[in-house]
Amino acid sequence: MASDLDTLPLVGRSDMVATVRSALLDDVAPGQTAAVFLTGESGVGKTRLLHEVGARLRDAGAVVLTGSCLDIGDASPLHPLRQALRRLDATTATPDASAVRALLAVFTDGATGPDGAGALLERVSRGLNVIAGGRPLVLVLDDLQWVDRTTRQLLLYLLAGLGDLPLSVLAAVRSESLQGAHPLRRVLTELRRLRSVRVLDLGPLDRAATGQLAEAVVGGPLTPEAAERLWARSGGNPFVVEELSRALRDGCDGVSDTLREVFLARVDALPQPAHAVVHAVAAGVEPVDHRVLARVVGLPEGALIDAVRAAVDHRLLTGSDDGYRLRHRLVAEVLEHELLPAERAVLHRRYAEALTAVPGELYQARLAHHWQLAGEPARALPASVAAAREAQRLHGYAEAHRHWSVALHLAAELPDANRAELLEHAAESAHHSGEHARALALLEELAAAEAAPPVCEVHIRRARYLAAAGRSALAEAEYGRALAAADCTDRQRATAAARLAELLLHLGRYADAGERAREALALAEQVDGATSEVVLASAALGYSEAFLEDPDAGLAVMRQALATAERAGRPEDVACAYLHLAELLTGPLNICEEGVVVARRGAERVAELGLGRTWETRLLAIATNGLFRIGQWAEAEKVVAVALRHRPSGADAVELLLARCRLSVGYGDVEAADRDLESVATMLAGGGARHVIPLLTLRAGLAMWQGRHDLARQAVQRGLTETRSDDLVILAVLVWHGLRAEAEAHASRTVEVDDTSVRRLREIAERVARRSEGAVRSVREMVDGYLTLCAAEVSRLDGSDPELWARSAAEWDGRNHPYPAAYARLRQAEALLARRRKGATAGRLLREAYATAQGLGAVPLTREIHTLAGRARVSLEAPAPAPTAAGAGADELATLTSREREVLAAVAEGLTNREIGQRLFISERTIGVHVSHIFDKLQVRTRVQASAIWLRSRT
Known part of the structure; x- marks a missing residue:
């Protein structure tokens, strides 16, 4: 079963090729023999491996004879050797054509009978010795399971050293063919005793x-x-x-006809009881328990074990403690078409009856599966419902949704089934598992049913599903309809108000969110058991207060909401509390390190609660944003990769794609960033300023790195129309990008500066500054940082001011945001060089910016620094350190202890304190102390700066 050896790459076998080559050449003493026998099932790649190893042996100067055994028993003695010699004779690189032909003549002189076997083996040995001519000789044999008796004798004769010939043998054997008393089994057993012989199993x-x-x-x-x-x-x-x-x-x-025939031939080669066992396992849900299989096939214990053993030996089944599996699930597809429908139904009925009768845990999902395929929907439906409820209890929402969907399908055949209840459960499980479009479709079907829920309840559910799908404007309208519904109870009003507060928070309308949260808490006081409403409203209120009034008080409210959620244990409440706390810390409050820890801890927690595709994804997006801000881009990339494995959808996907796009823009990966921006734009139907403004900001940043300043201007102008947000930080970032685009246009002379746009942006910057005066200190400081960048960009239009850029760099250093700090240093150096003064200072600034940009992997920024340094003839290599009290050329790391150097090396890898602690077996708190000492001794403020020093010391 060989594949195309010429056109496809050899994958996954490099180590095996190296091992075999070494065993046949490098590990063989002069004058000694060696052999490698490759075993494995059909199609596993033995022939390809023989081909690859043979080519490498030829390249190493060995004489390689290649032949294949035929499935015709002893009818053709020494066929593989004769074939190999004929192939060698036909090549243009024949080492000694006369010696080859002389050995071929040996096989036709009548010495092949039983009486002449010993003489033949001796003559063959001498002939091969002549052909080798003192070079390594390797005999490569394929399909050795069909080897003839004379060739077997020759192998034993030569490998035992009787022929005085330093021969190496490489052969491939199909494992499933070595059954019972196959003669090759005895040969391999004998050969295994020789130290120079290795038997290697080639796995999939x-x-x-x-x-x-x-x-x-x-x-x-x-x-x-x-x-x-x-x-x-x-x-x-x-x-x-x-x-x-x-x-x-x-x-x-x-399944292709080739595959079908291959597998059918392997199954048909089995004894009849084993044939029945394979058919039964193919119809089952793996792993198939031994006791269940016994009831299905109806064989006595001894006969069943023999049948299973035969199937395992033929490499069709595998067995383990938990039951039996097909080695290839494709066999089930092939065999499914070999049974009549009535035969398949009988098998599934036997499985259902066996699962019910066998003592032990009853697997409801399997039971439902078999009753359904047995044509018994009335017996399958209760099992599907039980399986769905069990999955929900274990927070397996994706599995629960699958079972509820099966139940809905079964209910269509049963007129007495409560379809409305099934629709309700199926919609909710779809929502929790991230299938938002499916949830909305099921809800619409439920709303149209005779036994539909109350109108208010439908509005609340629709709003939740719309919000999760990223359709925020429609969700807000639905909550409004719920609150206005005539049948809305106090409990439903509290729920609608709390969830509306959460939505408004997500949209960046913090004042509105706080107002709705207070309303929800007041309503919740009048309702018993309104824990979820209290948690959601408290999280929204705490965020609103922390952003607008008092960070400490707001954080306390949010931490209390998280504690309440954990006590109650409702997964969605726990997730929501973690989300808003992490979001606040990594965003407005700029406590990024703690925020990242909270986000990752929350992601682990909600994954345990079965919300991996939705809430875990969003929490990991927050962690990514925090890591991006503090300069740990490599770690942020790892977090994004983990989150993407969930294949999120809706608002969850939007958050993650925006986070990944920030990295792509920073790295200068234009194609990846543009792809993510297009995806987000497609999904943002009805999205609010919270997503739209960052989307347009990223589009502007990407356009500037491409030199398309007019497109950057357009993106910013569109973003300025999104005014319904209290988040002054994202607005300030947008204004900075707009003014930067105009400054870049001015510097490049490719696009005319739009004076109207500049005037409007400056007015908005002033308005943002006035509004930020009433904000809490942390928010005001973040806004001030971007407004400083805005002022510095404006100065580039009529002669860049180095002092404004110096102030900006200092501010961003103080906030531990290395990327804008490096950008500000670049512009400060540019302004100094333009004024033709303080060249040494400009050089130092460029080197500092370069070290940071390189540490981050910020390719476009690094390129700009290179360009400016080249024009100014500034070397970006760090100058030799000046002599110190400790002596000239003192090591920058000389003041660090050995443990601090270990910690710094791990910091340079981008590891968190927790990960460093796990590596060095130290508590996370102790690592934090070490990092503080390192910063003090190296006189740096950020992990990126410390990492740059470490990397510099290694060159």
């Missing part, structure tokens, strides 16, 4: 290598769904991977 490819091979066949990347399905169906068998990938490339997802 792992998931990553399977994906690589599939993409090579298809000619491009696979979707995650297609890659996962291909992995599950193929089991990593390269031949199966190639066949499935070719079908996928040709637009077909079925």
